[in-house]
Amino acid sequence: MATAQQEMPLYGSDPIPNSRNAANAETVDSSGNPVRYSYSKVSRPTLTVWQPPAGKRTGTAVIVVPGGGYVHLAMTHEGTDVAAWLNSLGITAFVLKYRLPSDETMVDKTIGPLQDAQRAIQVVRQRAAEWGVRPGCIGILGFSAGGHLASTAETHFMTPVIANPAGVSLRPDFAVLLYPVISFDDSTGHRGSRDNLIGQHPSAALIQKYSNQLQVTDQTPPTFLVHAEDDKTVPVVNSIYFYEALLRHHVPAEMHLYPTGGHGFGLWNHTTKDQWPDRLKNWLATGGWL
Template structure:
């Protein structure tokens, strides 16, 4: 009964905060690095909570799609009401596909983080409370930013859903690796994007969620990342659900949808 009541209240509050997103071109003067496709433009969609309810917190969301496409709704815009209902601003990133130009997605994500902080005052955001969230290949991108980025591009916390973390053959999602790094990347490049190798004490706190029966992206990715976070003394909360497969996003058909929403909400309220 308590869970049912929570779900009803969550639905009502989220619906009340749903609103039209603003869209901005991330590179109005052109990107730093081209991916070879001039029609593939990086953009952000901004969903702000009511000013009177804003906590100052913001989350940049990186949808997944194997670095070939983006699950933009279920792993992006559909999350806006949930976070807005908690007074959290949502910025959904439409990052460009790399086409083996590995710098491209990270450049887009870093610029999205900087854009949020540049607009912090007008968007009622605290620059010290900007996190990043990613799903699947978008989880690889989010963890790349969490482990590599500095200054205004660095997140204050991270949320990873069934993430690709490693680029090692046999552990990684091979399609994501091929699309990002190419078919035969050099050893150094592989190491650079095995994000579990780059966790330090400065890596931001993490919430990680996945299903044990994920056949697309091995749970070893998330487990190894969590282990490194623990070794580095970084606060981390990991949730492995028995079933649900891959790519559930915010779909209510995910068997543990309610548990995920409750646990993520509690984690966000814990700091």
């Protein structure tokens, strides 16, 4: 259903902000059955455009943010597979290969991934006409730690961490969070994601800043959440806390919780006949994005 994909440097010919002069140590693991690509030590971010056929395009765009605990990127089942499915709905997908936090490659690793997420929104909005996208129909979709990054993008857009001289809106128009890391609290968060992003001994202020249920405002965009109750990696309360915060601020939200499914199921939770992509399709149609 998709046309040829175009991968491009996220910052074009401009210098990558917040970067140290370090060698490119990126590695790719394609082992396993089925084969899934996992990228580690990413320091050169890219954006890959997945276009549906011209006659099928709805004008909606979704930036896809794979997970991996801020230590690797699950680029297949939480990236390219999702982009292909979005194309089947007529949505133009943009798979974000974002920088993974590292003191070796970044001056401030705590903002590196958010810089890339904001830049992706900026690029898609600036070049919307080129890709047949409506500038007011740009969403972000993230899994696990990618869900943390997506929820950071939707709650921190008023504080740019990239150059934005044209004043392009960095606010996604909607967000989709799949088994997301939301809280960095000791009791409910995913410690690995927290340690990788903000360090093993972060200040209370930094923990609060990136506990995104505490950053929801009335301007946070509509959000769709999915989680399994038996998730042992990222407790289901992460989604619940975020959903409750959205309700308190009167932000339109929909959440689907499944009794089983664990963590990292990607597009298909094989423990249930009810599949979240079907629910998401309905939600997107109701919101006017299909």
